[in-house]
Amino acid sequence: MIVKRTGLSKNQNYTWVDARDIDRDDIAILTDEYMIESEIIADIMDADEQARIEREDAYTVIICRLPSDDEDSDDPLVRTCIPLGIILFPDKIITICREDNLVIDDLAKRRVRSCPVDTKEGLVISILGRAALVYIRMLKYMNRQKDLVEEQLHKSIMNYELIQLLQIQKTLVFYTTSLNDNEILLEKLQRTPYFLINSEEETEFLEDAITDNRQAIQMAKTYSDILTGTMDAFASVIGNNMNVIMKRLTVISLSLMFPTFITGFFGMNVTLPFSSNPYAWIFLALACVLIALTGSFILSDRRNKFLLSDGDKKKIKRTPDERKYLERKKEKLRSNDD
Numbered sequence: 001m002i003v004k005r006t007g008l009s010k011n012q013n014y015t016w017v018d019a020r021d022i023d024r025d026d027i028a029i030l031t032d033e034y035m036i037e038s039e040i041i042a043d044i045m046d047a048d049e050q051a052r053i054e055r056e057d058a059y060t061v062i063i064c065r066l067p068s069d070d071e072d073s074d075d076p077l078v079r080t081c082i083p084l085g086i087i088l089f090p091d092k093i094i095t096i097c098r099e100d101n102l103v104i105d106d107l108a109k110r111r112v113r114s115c116p117v118d119t120k121e122g123l124v125i126s127i128l129g130r131a132a133l134v135y136i137r138m139l140k141y142m143n144r145q146k147d148l149v150e151e152q153l154h155k156s157i158m159n160y161e162l163i164q165l166l167q168i169q170k171t172l173v174f175y176t177t178s179l180n181d182n183e184i185l186l187e188k189l190q191r192t193p194y195f196l197i198n199s200e201e202e203t204e205f206l207e208d209a210i211t212d213n214r215q216a217i218q219m220a221k222t223y224s225d226i227l228t229g230t231m232d233a234f235a236s237v238i239g240n241n242m243n244v245i246m247k248r249l250t251v252i253s254l255s256l257m258f259p260t261f262i263t264g265f266f267g268m269n270v271t272l273p274f275s276s277n278p279y280a281w282i283f284l285a286l287a288c289v290l291i292a293l294t295g296s297f298i299l300s301d302r303r304n305k306f307l308l309s310d311g312d313k314k315k316i317k318r319t320p321d322e323r324k325y326l327e328r329k330k331e332k333l334r335s336n337d338d
């Protein structure tokens with residue numbers, strides 16, 4: 001879909017051609033009518049294309065990375081980034097994007113105030129500045145989703161919640177990579193001869209866009225580090241729970257070996273004591289249960305806790321700082337007695 005937009009500001013002296021969610025017919029119009037090379041359009045349509053600025057014979061090409069707002073994907077928590085191509089002609093500016101985008105939609109519907117759109121360079125700066133703010137908003141949204149998943153993990157550790165954390169981590173990786181590319185592009189715009197800034201307002205807005213972009217990079221790195229630590233902690237908890245379960249099963253298996261040995265011994269075809277007593281099986285069953293309980297007690301950790309004295313238990317519960325405090329208090333009492 002190609003739309004010509006004019007009148008974003010009263011002093012606008014160019015035409016903005018907005019091409020979003022384009023198909024083959026739109027690509028043919030861009031190449032035939034606007035004389036844009038097919039290689040440039042192919043680079044813009046490539047989802048992995050890096051941000052850059054380059055000069056052609058008749059126009060200047062700027063490619064930046066914007067956050068995608070596709071909520072209908074198979075993974076709802078995975079948000080990718082898409083390239084946006086900005087073609088600067090002497091009398092017009094053309095923005096090309098493979099799909100609909102929130103950043104361009106906000107500028108097209110004039111949802112953004114106080115943006116320097118009087119010139120083509122100002123519109124480019126407005127797009128990059130708005131992209132940084134959208135990145136910040138999306139990062140805050142992903143952080144809230146991470147908190148919700150963590151609350152679910154505290155209640156029940158399931159594979160679904162861990163997969164959601166992996167999806168959020170994947171999104172943070174996409175955002176961090178794209179933000180780093182945009183930062184390099186913003187720094188090039190300050191010193192390249194192909195992009196001339198004509199007013200102090202545009203210079204200040206470009207500096208604000210660089211600041212917002214750096215803030216988004218720092219937020220993405222912070223959230224990614226926190227998420228990595230959270231996933232490592234939950235992985236340790238899952239491993240610890242598995243070790244406890246395996247230990248309990250091992251204790252139960254070893255405890256059942258004693259009554260199994262006794263019943264197997266009495267099951268042999270030999271003369272054994274109490275074989276003529278019809279109630280001997282009752283004493284045998286009680287003995288097996290008693291032996292199993294005794295074996296479980298010996299193999300479990302409760303035996304060590306039970307055998308500890310009250311003084312030892314208090315020493316175990318005390319922290320090192322508490323022990324030092326008690327030792328100092330004892331020394332003071334001894335010095336007072338002397």
